[in-house]
Amino acid sequence: MEPSPYLIRLSRIARWRLPPKEAADVISDYSEIMAIDPRLYEDQCKDYGTPKQAVKQLTTFADYGRWMAVFLVLAACLAAPAAWLLLQFPHFQFELPREALFLPLLLGVILSLVWFRYEGERSRELPIGLVPQLLLLLALGVCVMFLAGICFSPALLELSGTASPGSAGFAVHLLLCGVCALCVLAGMAGLVRARLGDRRWVGVYLLGLTVLLNTLFLLSVLHNMALDIAGDTWWVPYAQRMGLLAAAGVIGTGVALC
Amino acid sequence: MLKKDLLELCLLQLLEGGDRYGYELLRQLHAAFPDTQESTVYAILRGLCRQGHTEHYRGESSGGPARKYYRLTCAGQVRREELLTQWRMLCAALVQMGVK
Numbered sequence: 001m002e003p004s005p006y007l008i009r010l011s012r013i014a015r016w017r018l019p020p021k022e023a024a025d026v027i028s029d030y031s032e033i034m035a036i037d038p039r040l041y042e043d044q045c046k047d048y049g050t051p052k053q054a055v056k057q058l059t060t061f062a063d064y065g066r067w068m069a070v071f072l073v074l075a076a077c078l079a080a081p082a083a084w085l086l087l088q089f090p091h092f093q094f095e096l097p098r099e100a101l102f103l104p105l106l107l108g109v110i111l112s113l114v115w116f117r118y119e120g121e122r123s124r125e126l127p128i129g130l131v132p133q134l135l136l137l138l139a140l141g142v143c144v145m146f147l148a149g150i151c152f153s154p155a156l157l158e159l160s161g162t163a164s165p166g167s168a169g170f171a172v173h174l175l176l177c178g179v180c181a182l183c184v185l186a187g188m189a190g191l192v193r194a195r196l197g198d199r200r201w202v203g204v205y206l207l208g209l210t211v212l213l214n215t216l217f218l219l220s221v222l223h224n225m226a227l228d229i230a231g232d233t234w235w236v237p238y239a240q241r242m243g244l245l246a247a248a249g250v251i252g253t254g255v256a257l258c
Numbered sequence: 259m260l261k262k263d264l265l266e267l268c269l270l271q272l273l274e275g276g277d278r279y280g281y282e283l284l285r286q287l288h289a290a291f292p293d294t295q296e297s298t299v300y301a302i303l304r305g306l307c308r309q310g311h312t313e314h315y316r317g318e319s320s321g322g323p324a325r326k327y328y329r330l331t332c333a334g335q336v337r338r339e340e341l342l343t344q345w346r347m348l349c350a351a352l353v354q355m356g357v358k
Contacts, residue, residue, distance in 0.1 A: 032326060036281045047296050053278055054297035
């Protein structure tokens with residue numbers, strides 16, 4: 001039997017506001033009630049209250065407050081670096097403390113893995129759409145690393161003297177900003193879906209965060225005004241740090257999928 | 259005594275009469291208190307369960323799927339007595355003030 005619109009809305013709100021076990025219990029109870037009393041959505045709202053009102057009455061401040069705090073921290077790990085990018089548009093005159101990019105990654109990986117390990121649910125089958133989204137983000141990440149490789153290569157530096165560095169740089173900048181926007185959207189959607197359904201969606205959040213931070217790292221290197229690129233190996237510390245960011249994020253994503 | 263306590267007393271009293279399934283309890287209380295939404299009654303019922311005043315089990319229904327039945331626990335009986343005492347005191351106080 002098709003679930004009623006009331007039950008669909010109530011399930012969504014219950015999964016968002018209540019701990020997973022309690023949400024499952026409430027949804028099961030309301031499914032039983034709706035099966036005995038199938039009526040129009042409006043009539044059900046009149047007797048039961050709107051789905052939001054119904055769930056609100058079951059919400060305990062401590063449980064919901066804890067989840068909201070975790071959600072805000074995890075969302076900030078994604079949004080704060082992206083906001084930094086947005087705030088500097090279009091000049092990029094500020095120097096990004098690149099080591100600071102490790103902080104949101106570490107916080108995002110540890111907090112999301114610990115929280116969803118205890119407060120998340122895992123179905124037997126892999127959620128539909130999870131693998132394509134992970135592959136898309138992985139492809140974006142590989143593209144960013146590839147672009148970093150091109151930017152760091154001495155051949156390109158030599159070429160930039162003869163080609164049109166201004167327009168190429170602007171195109172790369174726009175491309176990287178687009179990648180950042182996509183990562184934020186995918187990451188936020190992954191976080192929300194991890195709460196509403198299978199906890200393995202947190203893998204999308206973590207991979208989105210990893211690609212975002214690596215992209216920001218590359219952007220900050222490209223806008224770097226420091227004069228440390230005189231030697232042949234100037235790019236090595238940058239590449240190492242990008243590799244570290246990527247490795248930490250990919251390992252975190254792998255753990256999230258287990 | 260708040261309205262919530264009154265609803266709690268009614269639920270415990272209904273369960274004192276025998277085990278009932280959720281929908282039955284919600285309908286009976288909604289019929290007695292039409293201005294109270296059934297979700298409010300459900301929230302109180304869950305609260306009673308959480309506090310150990312009631313417990314539930316899966317029971318057979320005639321011709322349909324198994325239903326969740328609620329029953330009163332010993333702690334629930336003590337709580338019912340407490341609420342009943344409060345209710346009687348409230349009634350006595352109201353009568354003393356001339357409210358009939």
